[in-house]
Amino acid sequence: MKKGHDNLYSMRQLNHRGNMIAKKRRLEMALLLLATILIILIITISQHIKKAQDAKAYQEQLVQYQAEQARLEQERIAEEERKRKEKIPQVTEQAVQDFESIYHSDTKRAFLTFDDGPSPITPNILDTLKEKNVKATFFMLGSSVKNFPETVKRVYDEGHYIANHGYSHVYSKIYTSPQTVLDEYNQTNEAIKEAIGEPEFNSHLFRFPGGLAGGKYAEIKKQAKDLLIQNQIYAIDWNCLSGDAETSTPTSDYLMSRLQATSQGKNSLIILMHDAQAKKVTADTLPQIIDYLAGQGYEFKTFYDIF
Numbered sequence: 001m002k003k004g005h006d007n008l009y010s011m012r013q014l015n016h017r018g019n020m021i022a023k024k025r026r027l028e029m030a031l032l033l034l035a036t037i038l039i040i041l042i043i044t045i046s047q048h049i050k051k052a053q054d055a056k057a058y059q060e061q062l063v064q065y066q067a068e069q070a071r072l073e074q075e076r077i078a079e080e081e082r083k084r085k086e087k088i089p090q091v092t093e094q095a096v097q098d099f100e101s102i103y104h105s106d107t108k109r110a111f112l113t114f115d116d117g118p119s120p121i122t123p124n125i126l127d128t129l130k131e132k133n134v135k136a137t138f139f140m141l142g143s144s145v146k147n148f149p150e151t152v153k154r155v156y157d158e159g160h161y162i163a164n165h166g167y168s169h170v171y172s173k174i175y176t177s178p179q180t181v182l183d184e185y186n187q188t189n190e191a192i193k194e195a196i197g198e199p200e201f202n203s204h205l206f207r208f209p210g211g212l213a214g215g216k217y218a219e220i221k222k223q224a225k226d227l228l229i230q231n232q233i234y235a236i237d238w239n240c241l242s243g244d245a246e247t248s249t250p251t252s253d254y255l256m257s258r259l260q261a262t263s264q265g266k267n268s269l270i271i272l273m274h275d276a277q278a279k280k281v282t283a284d285t286l287p288q289i290i291d292y293l294a295g296q297g298y299e300f301k302t303f304y305d306i307f
Contacts (some may be wrong), residue, residue, distance in 0.1 A: 064126060087156065089204050089307035091232045097304045099234055105268035110138040110298040111268065112290075114282075115165055115207060117275035118144050118151040124283040125275050126154060128169035132290045135302045136160050138275065139207040142167030149195035156196040161302040163205040164188050164233075175217035181208075185233060205303055206235050215236070236303075238272035242289065244282045245274055248274030252285040259289060269298065 111249055114125065117140055131135055138155055140162060145152050156162055166174050166184040174184050185206055193201045206250070212221055212235050225235050242243075242260030244250050263269050273282050 018196075038284070040200055070143055084198070087159070087304075088198065088200050089161075089202065089304070090277035091204050091307060095307050096234075099236075101305065102270065103239055103266075103268050108267050108296070108298045109301045110240075110269040110271060111292045111301050111303070112273065113139060113163075113207075114273050115276040116140045116141055116144070116169065116279075118148040118155065119277040119279075120148075121276045121277060121280050121283045122148070122151050123154070124280075125286060126151075126158060128286045128290070129160070130158065132287065134290055134300045135304075136300075137163055137205075137302050139163045139165035139205075140188065140192065141165050142191045143169075145188065145191040145195055152192060153197070156198075159304075160199075161197070161203070161304050162192055162207055163203045163207065163236075163303065164192070165207050166209055169209045171210060171217060175220045175224075177221060178224040178227045181220070182227055182231065184235075185228065198229065203306055204232055204234060204302075206233050208235060209236075210259065211237050224234075236270065238270045239266060240271040242268040242271060242273045242282060242285075244279050245272075250281055252281060252288065255281065255285045256288060256292065259292065263293075263296075269293075291305065 068163050087264075112129075112134065114122075114136060117138055122138075125136075138160055140152065152162065164185050165188070167187045168174055168183070168184060174181055189202055192203070194200055207220055208224075210217075212225065215221075228235060239262075241262045242255045244255055246258070247254070259271070263271075273279075273289075275282065290300075
């Protein structure tokens with residue numbers, strides 16, 4: 001009887017121990033599962049935090065990038081505006097003083113000026129000027145501006161000075177009165193503004209067809225000059241000749257001889273040339289003219305250096 005009782009007790013002990021082991025295992029499994037869940041949860045939360053941090057950093061970088069791009073764009077616009085205004089002539093007191101002493105200089109300087117264009121030969125002249133890295137001044141006729149607006153735009157875009165030579169070049173028309181001179185100036189200026197796409201442009205610089213001094217219309221020219229000055233428009237002639245308008249069939253040798261003869265003893269040269277269609281010899285001789293002047297120590301200028 002006692003032996004049976006001991007066996008029962010032992011069985012109970014074994015069952016109890018087994019139950020304890022099973023509970024312990026279940027607890028361990030539960031703890032392991034909980035730990036796994038916690039680890040997964042921590043990893044997931046960490047990933048979300050990392051993503052949020054990355055997103056915030058990206059957003060901050062994006063804001064900085066956009067701000068930098070906006071700043072660069074503002075600088076670009078400001079630089080374009082500065083360059084645009086730089087090409088619009090301005091009349092200042094200093095400019096007027098410099099203009100009045102245009103024929104005098106302590107250093108050698110040469111203003112290459114072309115009248116009566118633009119025309120089909122003007123691009124050839126522009127090609128030479130670009131190749132030689134030289135800027136020039138073009139006294140344009142309004143009627144020609146209307147015919148060759150693309151060439152006018154090229155002259156402007158390449159940094160040359162566009163000046164005014166009236167609209168018609170018909171003496172009996174332009175010199176009817178001082179007012180008709182101003183009217184032709186204004187008409188030409190409007191044509192230039194349209195061609196270059198710059199509504200604020202005004203060259204403030206005029207060359208009388210046939211020159212300012214003397215001739216049949218001398219008195220009207222004199223009065224017109226005063227009227228132009230009242231409107232901040234200044235007239236300029238020349239003191240050096242290429243001779244391309246002195247004969248109907250000039251040669252390069254003739255142009256060079258006239259240039260050399262009329263430039264002697266002068267530091268400041270305003271050189272009269274033409275880029276009308278009939279003046280192909282001028283375009284052909286231009287490289288030689290530029291090389292000669294450079295060899296004589298002249299620095300090339302435009303009226304941007306004045307206005």
